[in-house]
Amino acid sequence: MMTRIWSNPEFVRHRRAELRPVRAVTVGVVVLVMCVLLGMACWSFQHQILTSIRNGAEYFKTDAWTQRLAEAEQNFAQKTWLLFYKWLIGLQGAALTFWTLFSCAQSVSGERDRKTWDFQRVTRLTPSEIMIGKLLGEPVLVYFAVLCAVPVTLIAGLAGGLSLGTVLSVFAFLGLTSLFLGLGGMWLSTLLESRTRAVGLIGALAFYGLTLGARGMENSGLPGFAALSPLTARFAFIEPGGFGHSLRPVLFGREIPWLLMCFLLCGSFSVWLALMLVRNLKRDYQEIRPLSRWQAVGCAAFLNFLIYALLRPSPAFGQSWNVDAPPGLFTDAKIVAAFAVAMNGLILFLMGLATLTPQERLKVWRRKRTTGEAAVFADDGLPWPWLGMSAIVAYVLMVWGLLAWNHTLPLGMGTLQTAAVQLLLVLVFVTRDVLFLQWCMLTRLRQPVVKGVLYLGLYYAAAAVLAGIGSVSSEATGHWVLALLTPVQAFDSHVNGLSFPTATYVGLALQTGVIGVVLTAISSRLQRPMRAAAAA
């Protein structure tokens, strides 16, 4: 396996280009010099602290100061090493994750830009070989730099009083998050044509920010998601409990180590990203479709499953296993259900985006459909049947999840009925939006999906403004406007069972009608006659 990776042509190409002997030696020397400088800075900092304690002890001459001085002198070396280690691992983590993400985020779009991509696509390299080669090859320089610093970091960590397990766990954690970030960056890169590379870099920056920000999830009802953040490595292993009260991740209600959670989350998300890359790397840009329809349903199910598997409820009465936990998001089943429905809005929309059919394939599907050769559920058909299927799977998982947590968060009779209507409403709105994007893809818009999403954003902003204007005359008018144009009213916490306001059901009917209109528009687009290419 290692031999195959080492001899992967794409990896070898990067290794040769990036690590020529002169450059490798330079990088090694620079890393070593930086380590020495950093070590001296840490020693100087600790020495200043020791000097000030020494001065205090000489000035006050109390037993407490004398004891403090003795402790400081005794721990001087260990504290200096620990500080040195923290700086080293912090810098390595930042360089590793940032560089991996950004170099991979330019890997495919950069090749398209240089017009070398087609020649790689026509070789016998399989998509997985290209993916592995780029993942390991693009950031090879930073891997080398980190490798140069590893021995020093190991020594600093061990001399700083950390166990070998902790030091290795931090490396493993950073490695896993870098893998996830690298694959995410590469996927972003495949979605971009050469002319939109700058957009890709902004996207990569946003992705990095989101991943770092995932650390904030540590104090939420889903603390496990903090394992996606590289920052968690430092705070979970080196300074546990150092930054206020934080929750440990749980899987099905059982606490598990951060490293295991990182392995499970980064690993599983990386597998999905790898699947999307392997499906699409050798495809033409116009043919890219992240997932097949069944894979999209599977992905929706997986994401729903994660919600219930990583859930850490905070019961309002505190009689359960976690009485010391800070108040979290999920204090009853109704909130969990509403959260799951809201998340499914996002999940279904993303699934819809992932399964938009390219115009050419949709046309072929329609022709076959006319002659009875293709089914509604075909892989090249419209995405709406699959959105419906994903919603059904999500609802089934919700029932399972809420029943599984029934012992901690008692399930009320009306909760599942309310959630069903909420989910139906979300499904209708998402279906409308996804079909609108599908229609955009049949027009001559450049970057139709991006523009379609911007139009949708404009629509929801306009709906909010209209609701605001409506609420000036009466609050009920504002609610009616919101209910007709957005799914927001479905999340009214006062509703129990099926007793939604009339406006909600009217909005449901209205949007179903809009879906019909969009489907007709799509159909008429697909029926346009073909014309031959004009000779120059």
Place this chain on the structure above:
Amino acid sequence: MIELVHLRKEYDNLLAVHDLDLTIPQGEIYGLIGPNGAGKTTTIRMTCGLLAPTMGRALVAGVDVAQEPEKAQQHIGYLSDFFAVYEDLKVWEYLDYFAHAYKMPEADIPARLTEVIAQVNLEVKRDAMIRGLSRGMKQRLGIARAIIHRPKVLLLDEPASGLDPKARLELRNLLLSLRDQGATILISSHILTELEGFCTSIGIMEKGRMVRSGRIDEVTAAENPARLVRLAWSGDSLAGDSLKTVQEQLSREPRISQVKLIGAGGAFQFAGPEEDLAPILAGLISNGVKVTAFGEVKQTVEELYMKLSTHEVM
């Protein structure tokens, strides 16, 4: 060797390639000609697996390119008009990368690198960084990349664009030597003189359709049932007498038509086999005409294209 079956490509409501059927046997150099936007590049990109056809199949060496792309790529060498190379590699590293990417046997690679580098005359640049090469050298390196794995089929999309006349001649010789080694070559161009003289077959594409396809002599013969023959005679003899003699001589032959004679030369159409021209020449000479030139005027690819293109477009 190359078989395209009902190959079709649609963009939006535009039919770029319209149900194309084409078979190119082994050892052919097939020139695909047509104006910009005729569908040549789309056809080549579908044949090498870069574009998925809307409908139909492309088979190379019996392998369906869409179904088994990696297996098909083994037999395909591809070169496009605008391309770049990895500037941060050395010449031999670049070719070594592609030799491994095409999964050539490890033991064969060093010898093959040497052989290919010699074929494209880049021996002195073997260890040079690519960023220091001239455009023509990079183009030659691109050709070396396309043939590194000894492909049975070469797909060349406007390969000579940007090459100087000497390099074009070298490219032509290289392609001919590859053809002699059994390679099948599909080459597209809208510069018709580029294809003149070394293509064995041609296909003319217009608006995504194949207007004509076949061996050059067959296509020419189909378009021109009569041969155009030019002749000239020496001005030493009395021009008037010779002109009269020639006119009389030619008018006796029923397969000759459209005789146009001016001064000491002219042309006529002859609807017969090439060997039947010899008695006509002998007759002229025996009648005292001092013939200085006599021969069939072969139609150039350009003339043929213009003629056929006129039928379809103008």
